[in-house]
Amino acid sequence: MGKRFYFIRTKVDADLKNSRRSRPDSFNEEQVLKQIRDDCQQCLEKEGQKNPQVFLISNFYLSLFDFPKLTEYMCIDLPLDKSHALVLAMPDITEKAIEMKKTALQETIELESLRSILQDPPTERTAKLQECLDHYRSIFRVNDEFLQKLEEEIKIPLKKLKDLSKSSDFLKLFKNHPPVEMKAMKTPFHSDPELGKSFSENLAIRLHFLDGVVKDAKKILKKAGDPPEKNASMMERVTKLLK
Structure with a gap:
């Protein structure tokens, strides 16, 4: 239909905290984030999405994870007037x-x-x-x-x-x-x-x-x-x- 979709996985901070609490000795932040991203992509591919890009978001701290990258992608994809408005509202x-x-x-x-x-x-x-x-x-x-x-x-x-x-x-x-x-x-x-x-x-x-x-x-x-x-x-x- 010519529409652009953004797949967002929220509450990543809570997942990291739970993972660290359950496996304090073997906890690896990068591996946990990769696992979350891979699981989301696999689920989307099963539903017919090709090469879905998943953005991991913290509900508490927007500067962490993929929120900055998400806003950049949206600014590139949107028409000029909407992109301009989005940039100023960020x-x-x-x-x-x-x-x-x-x-x-x-x-x-x-x-x-x-x-x-x-x-x-x-x-x-x-x-x-x-x-x-x-x-x-x-x-x-x-x-x-x-x-x-x-x-x-x-x-x-x-x-x-x-x-x-x-x-x-x-x-x-x-x-x-x-x-x-x-x-x-x-x-x-x-x-x-x-x-x-x-x-x-x-x-x-x-x-x-x-x-x-x-x-x-x-x-x-x-x-x-x-x-x-x-x-x-x-x-x-x-x-x-x-x-």
Whole structure:
């Protein structure tokens, strides 16, 4: 029928925990995962599926196992508009996911700057840039609302999380954006230098905002996954989550 199917095996963390509990001396994380995957594939092949790809998912920790790979496959398979929406809705569970969001936003950022220059009165453009920054911070989950939820989940004081998020200071980011190199910046306003300058500056500020928010997202991601989880095996990390 031309439809794409994704076969997902959930609660892998619970299977690993049970396996380790029942066979503590011979437990091997990779072998258990391989057995789960092979069993799922064999069952699907018996039902007529050819070369089914099975994604193993943790219900508690999305960055483990195959969830990042699943989202990548879906982004590739979906039409461009749906892929774009999916990328922006993905949780920031890996640096690669963060970079995918950044790329998706970069694809439309020139159009947004152009729309602002053509539609927004000059007196309203600063407010529109504030909205732009707020939107980026929401997309990358570094806004106050999400940080409050994160504080409850990972037990790190909200102040420490906010200290990592430098993009919360709009005026500082706005004033410290890199100078616009007019010769290097291409604009659609060749016959109107002043409008071209406004467009270039608006675009430079948006790109500066995006870079700042991406840096915040990566710092918060690293803080959320710091030791003891940082160098632990999947099973050790899952065990801590399930206690």
